[in-house]
Amino acid sequence: MRNLQSAVKRALLDAKMDLQDIDAIAATCGPGLIGGVIVGTMFAKGLASAAKKPFIAINHLEGHILTARLTSDITFPYLSLLVSGGHCQFIAVLGIGEYKILGETLDDAVGEAFDKTAKILGLGFPGGPIIEKLAMIGRHDAYILPLSMTDRSGCDMSFSGLKTAVRRIVEEERNLSKEFIQNICASFQYTIGEILSSRAINAIEMFEKMCHPPHDKNFILSGGVAANMYLRKKLQYAISNHGFNLIAPEISLCTDNGAMIAWAGCERLKLGKVDDLSFCPKARWSLEDLTK
Numbered sequence: 001m002r003n004l005q006s007a008v009k010r011a012l013l014d015a016k017m018d019l020q021d022i023d024a025i026a027a028t029c030g031p032g033l034i035g036g037v038i039v040g041t042m043f044a045k046g047l048a049s050a051a052k053k054p055f056i057a058i059n060h061l062e063g064h065i066l067t068a069r070l071t072s073d074i075t076f077p078y079l080s081l082l083v084s085g086g087h088c089q090f091i092a093v094l095g096i097g098e099y100k101i102l103g104e105t106l107d108d109a110v111g112e113a114f115d116k117t118a119k120i121l122g123l124g125f126p127g128g129p130i131i132e133k134l135a136m137i138g139r140h141d142a143y144i145l146p147l148s149m150t151d152r153s154g155c156d157m158s159f160s161g162l163k164t165a166v167r168r169i170v171e172e173e174r175n176l177s178k179e180f181i182q183n184i185c186a187s188f189q190y191t192i193g194e195i196l197s198s199r200a201i202n203a204i205e206m207f208e209k210m211c212h213p214p215h216d217k218n219f220i221l222s223g224g225v226a227a228n229m230y231l232r233k234k235l236q237y238a239i240s241n242h243g244f245n246l247i248a249p250e251i252s253l254c255t256d257n258g259a260m261i262a263w264a265g266c267e268r269l270k271l272g273k274v275d276d277l278s279f280c281p282k283a284r285w286s287l288e289d290l291t292k
């Protein structure tokens with residue numbers, strides 16, 4: 001709570017603005033660890049009430065999938081792949097608050113798989129950026145890892161088998177040399193890329209059935225894992241054969257940040273979608289629950 005006060009003060013100072021210059025107060029109200037979500041929601045409600053400004057409750061995932069509209073001129077509908085530490089979903093984004101989940105992970109999220117694999121290899125946290133760097137030097141064909149669910153219809157995914165396969169290889173290896181770690185990182189990242197690319201093609205087919213062209217055929221990569229340049233390139237290549245264009249926010253806007261929540265607030269405010277101060281923070285909150 002103390003940190004929130006100073007963060008708000010500093011943000012206003014940096015923007016050379018006063019609280020009265022602000023149009024509305026938007027805050028993440030879920031999903032996530034409920035302690036932090038409650039603190040943020042309560043603080044935002046207090047601020048909105050004291051400053052007599054509208055309050056807007058933002059779903060964290062909605063923040064991620066709308067961010068690309070902050071930096072690029074993108075119209076609805078579009079297909080989004082949200083890949084973060086807690087989520088991995090293909091979403092048909094039909095409008096503000098109109099979301100249809102086409103497929104999702106049945107176990108670990110992609111970011112979680114990066115983090116857990118980094119832990120198995122004795123690397124730091126978060127694992128994503130570290131693995132991406134080491135993978136640049138390694139051989140992606142050094143280890144053949146499982147391409148879980150890529151032979152199935154639909155676009156659900158699974159990553160826990162991949163993590164387990166890495167654990168087995170690591171347990172069998174006596175010497176965790178630099179070269180071994182680079183090779184396993186490259187093989188792991190390559191396999192993630194293969195799974196996401198193959199599932200993306202199915203997601204595109206499902207999206208095209210739901211949203212008949214013409215539309216702009218935009219594929220928005222969002223969430224912390226979207227910061228990965230290798231995965232961006234690989235997905236771009238895979239979907240371009242289907243006429244889709246990959247758009248990903250700049251790296252600082254991919255991992256969790258306040259701007260994405262403020263932007264989702266702007267989008268909602270423009271449509272008059274504001275919330276009551278009685279809004280309850282939620283630990284679980286599916287994007288599909290936003291469709292009224």
Ligand code: KG4
Pocket residue numbers: 083084085086087110111112114115126127128129132223224225226227228229254255256
């Ligand atoms: O969206 P985010 O900041 O927080 C959640 O909402 O979860 O995503 C964090 C996740 C972490 O699991 C982190 O390892 C992953 O994003 N990540 C990356 C990269 N940068 C962050 N994964 C792969 N490559 C990266 N460069």
Ligand code: ZN
Pocket residue numbers: 060064084085223224255256
């Ligand atoms: Zn996030």
